[in-house]
Amino acid sequence: MEVQIKHAQSLLEKMPKVKLGFFPTPVHKLEKLSKKLGVELYLKRDDLTGINVYGGNKMRKLEFLLGDAISQGAKHVITFGATQSNHAMQTATACRICDLKPILFLLSIVTPDENDLRGNMLLDKIVGAEVNIVSSEGKPIFEGLKLSRQQSEKRIRELEEQGHKCYVIPAGGASPVGTIGFISGFVELMDQMNKKELQLDYISHASGSGGTLAGLAAGKKLINSKTKILSFRVSEKPKEHPETVASLANDALNLLGMDKMVTPDDLNFDINYLGEGYEIPTEASTEALKLLARTEGILIDPVYTAKAFSGLLDYIRKGIIPEGSKILFWHTGGTTALFAEKQIIGDICS
Ligand SMILES: Cc1ncc(COP(=O)(O)O)c(C=O)c1O
Incomplete structure (x- = not known):
C-alpha cells in the first residue's frame, strides 16, 4: 500500500494547485457512538479544512x-x-x-x-x-x-x-480538475490509515454533484484499495448520473496520466435517504443530526451530511453493515446550513 500511495502522491504533485486549506484533515474515532452501534466509527473532518471556520469538502x-x-x-x-x-x-x-x-x-x-x-x-x-x-x-x-x-x-x-x-x-x-481534489483526499486518508495500521471496511459520504464520489472512486482504483465506498445521494439526478460520475473519475485519472477505468458498477449510490427532495429535511436526517450532536458534540448539516449519516445509521442498525466493521464517515462540512432558513434546518431543537 505504501508504494501505491507514494506513486499517487508523485502524480498529484505535478498538477497546478494553490494552497487554500489545512490538510491533512483530522481523523478520529467516535468512541461513544461506536460502542452504542457495535461498530468502529471514525470521522474524517473536512468540516475543518479552513480557511475560516466555514470550511468543507x-x-x-x-x-x-x-x-x-x-x-x-x-x-x-x-x-x-x-x-x-x-x-x-x-x-x-x-x-x-x-x-x-x-x-x-x-x-x-x-x-x-x-x-x-x-x-x-x-x-x-x-x-x-x-x-x-x-x-x-x-x-x-x-x-x-x-x-x-x-x-x-x-x-x-x-x-x-x-x-x-x-x-x-x-x-x-464537479469537473475533472476538481475531481483530482478528491483523488488527493482519498490518498491523504489512505496514508493516514496506513500510518495508524488501520484497514477500513467502509467509507461513507454524502453525494451531490458526484465530484466527491468520482474522486474517491478514482483514488480507490489508483491505489487498489479494498475499502468499500457507500454514497448516499442528497439530490435528484438524471438517470445517466452514474455514467457521468464514472466519466468524471476516468477523465480525472487521465489528467494524472493514468488509464484505470472506473465503471458505473464501481459506484454504490443509495437515494433512499433523500426524502422529498434537496434542502428538505427528513425525520431520519433530523434524528441523525441530533444523535451525533447529543452523543459526541459533533455538528453535521441538514442538507448533506445528516441525510448521508441517516443512511449509514440505517445500514448499521439493519445489519447491512456487519457488526464490528470499521467505518469512516467523511464529514464534508456544510454546517452553515444550521443557520439557514427554517424550512432547510428542520426540527432540530426539540
Ligand atoms: C456539505 C457537503 N457535503 C457533501 C457534498 C457533496 O459533494 P459533491 O457535490 O462533490 O458530490 C456537498 C456539495 O455541495 C456539500 O456541500
Missing part, C-alpha cells in the same frame, strides 16, 4: 480548480449552486485568497429574504461576491442548474468583451 477541489484558473490567466471565476450552496460560498472565499473575482449564479429553491440573509448567502455577501439569483421555477435542481448556466452566458460574454478571461466551475466543482 470543496476546498480540496478548489485547490486544483483555482490552480488551473490561475495557470490559464483568469481573473474572474463563475460558479453555480443553490442560494445556500456550500460550494459557491467556499469558491467565493477561496477566490479572495487568490485575488480572483467570484461571480455566483444561485438557484433559489428556498427563496432568500434580502432583508434577513442567512447562512451561506450572508457569507457570500460578506466576502463581496457578485451574486445573481436564478429562480428555480419549481424544477428539480439539475434542471434549475441548466437554467443558471444559460443565464451566466450573457455575463461571461460581457466580461470577455471587456477583455477579461473567465474560468467557469460547474456546480459542486
Whole structure:
C-alpha cells in the first residue's frame, strides 16, 4: 500500500494547485457512538479544512480548480449552486485568497429574504461576491442548474468583451480538475490509515454533484484499495448520473496520466435517504443530526451530511453493515446550513 500511495502522491504533485486549506484533515474515532452501534466509527473532518471556520469538502477541489484558473490567466471565476450552496460560498472565499473575482449564479429553491440573509448567502455577501439569483421555477435542481448556466452566458460574454478571461466551475466543482481534489483526499486518508495500521471496511459520504464520489472512486482504483465506498445521494439526478460520475473519475485519472477505468458498477449510490427532495429535511436526517450532536458534540448539516449519516445509521442498525466493521464517515462540512432558513434546518431543537 505504501508504494501505491507514494506513486499517487508523485502524480498529484505535478498538477497546478494553490494552497487554500489545512490538510491533512483530522481523523478520529467516535468512541461513544461506536460502542452504542457495535461498530468502529471514525470521522474524517473536512468540516475543518479552513480557511475560516466555514470550511468543507470543496476546498480540496478548489485547490486544483483555482490552480488551473490561475495557470490559464483568469481573473474572474463563475460558479453555480443553490442560494445556500456550500460550494459557491467556499469558491467565493477561496477566490479572495487568490485575488480572483467570484461571480455566483444561485438557484433559489428556498427563496432568500434580502432583508434577513442567512447562512451561506450572508457569507457570500460578506466576502463581496457578485451574486445573481436564478429562480428555480419549481424544477428539480439539475434542471434549475441548466437554467443558471444559460443565464451566466450573457455575463461571461460581457466580461470577455471587456477583455477579461473567465474560468467557469460547474456546480459542486464537479469537473475533472476538481475531481483530482478528491483523488488527493482519498490518498491523504489512505496514508493516514496506513500510518495508524488501520484497514477500513467502509467509507461513507454524502453525494451531490458526484465530484466527491468520482474522486474517491478514482483514488480507490489508483491505489487498489479494498475499502468499500457507500454514497448516499442528497439530490435528484438524471438517470445517466452514474455514467457521468464514472466519466468524471476516468477523465480525472487521465489528467494524472493514468488509464484505470472506473465503471458505473464501481459506484454504490443509495437515494433512499433523500426524502422529498434537496434542502428538505427528513425525520431520519433530523434524528441523525441530533444523535451525533447529543452523543459526541459533533455538528453535521441538514442538507448533506445528516441525510448521508441517516443512511449509514440505517445500514448499521439493519445489519447491512456487519457488526464490528470499521467505518469512516467523511464529514464534508456544510454546517452553515444550521443557520439557514427554517424550512432547510428542520426540527432540530426539540
Ligand atoms: C456539505 C457537503 N457535503 C457533501 C457534498 C457533496 O459533494 P459533491 O457535490 O462533490 O458530490 C456537498 C456539495 O455541495 C456539500 O456541500
